[in-house]
Every structure is written in structure tokens, then in C-alpha cells.
Amino acid sequence: MKVPVRIRLFAALTLLILCAGSAAGYAGLRLGGWLGAGAGILAGTGAVLLSARITISLWHLQTHEFLKRIVAGDGRTEASADAVLRGIMLYEAAVFPLAADGASAAERQSRRSVAYQVAAFDDLPLSVRLAAAETLEVIDQGEDREQARAAVWALAQAVRECRTGHLDARDEQTS
Numbered sequence: 598m599k600v601p602v603r604i605r606l607f608a609a610l611t612l613l614i615l616c617a618g619s620a621a622g623y624a625g626l627r628l629g630g631w632l633g634a635g636a637g638i639l640a641g642t643g644a645v646l647l648s649a650r651i652t653i654s655l656w657h658l659q660t661h662e663f664l665k666r667i668v669a670g671d672g673r674t675e676a677s678a679d680a681v682l683r684g685i686m687l688y689e690a691a692v693f694p695l696a697a698d699g700a701s702a703a704e705r706q707s708r709r710s711v712a713y714q715v716a717a718f719d720d721l722p723l724s725v726r727l728a729a730a731e732t733l734e735v736i737d738q739g740e741d742r743e744q745a746r747a748a749v750w751a752l753a754q755a756v757r758e759c760r761t762g763h764l765d766a767r768d769e770q771t772s
Contacts, residue, residue: 610649618642677718678725678756682749685732688712689749693742709737728755 618638625637688708691700700708716729732748735741 614642614645617645674720674722675760677715677720678722678759681712681715681718681721681725681729682753682756684708684712684715685729685736685752686749688733689736689745692736692739693745722755722759724755725752725759728752 618641621641621644622634622638625633625635625640627633629636688705688711691705691708694700712733716726716733721729728748728751732745732752735748736745
């Protein structure tokens, strides 16, 4: 049976409090008798509880600030940029199907109209709009699959860079 992490943490904290209280109680007993033992237990337990409370508060504050930085805003811009990327990728899949009879002309036209509609959304950042326009132009030509893939890749990079929490892990690779 696997014990949940929350239960294990509470058990470890309880054991830590018990050990600190016992050690402080023993030190108090040796230094000041029974009255010192009671004061030592209170002091040891209080010190562990206070340090646990400070640690949890600092962790919560750090996590809260980190999440605030990542989720600044309501996310509409990022969601619309993702929708543009998905719509254009579906249009690319209809123009360059894997099988010769993979997409009909009606399906291609339907995906084209959806891609153009989502690319015309007002909340899109300028970099995403420009990349989407270039990508749609390349796909509309329908001649070079590799050029279309490169344009979709550039659009994906523009969408990634418009995200609030975009971090560069290394110079050559973004996350």
C-alpha cells in the first residue's frame, strides 16, 4: 500500500517535533530540573513549529510570486495564438496530406476558411499575426512542403515567444 505524500509529510513533521521536544526536554531536565524540562519541551517544540511555519510561508510566497509572473493577464492572447497555430497546422495537413486522397477539396476549403478566421482575431500579438500571414501565404501556394513546414515552425516560435512565462533555457533551445 502506498501512503500519500501529504500523510508522509505530516508524519515526518510530527516525528521531528517529537524528537526536538524530547531533546530540548532532556537538556532542560539536565540544566534546570523538572521545571527546566517543561520549559525545554515548550521551547524545542515552539522552535520547530516556528521554523516550519516560516518555511511554509516563504515557500508559499515564492510559489505565489512565480505563478503571478507566469500567469500575468487573463490568458486570452496566449489562447488565441495557440488557436491560430492549431488552425494553420490543420490547414497545412489538408494542403499537404500524407495520402494522395487524404483530404477533399471541400475539407481543404473549410480548413482554409477556419485558418483565415482565427488568424484575423483582434487579440493576437503583431509578431503572431505577421508569422500567420506569412505561413498562410506559403501554404496557399501549395508548392513546397519543406517551405511550409519552415513557415509553420516560425509561427510556432512566434506563438511560444508571446507567452508570458516564456523562458530561455539555453541560447539555442527555448522552453
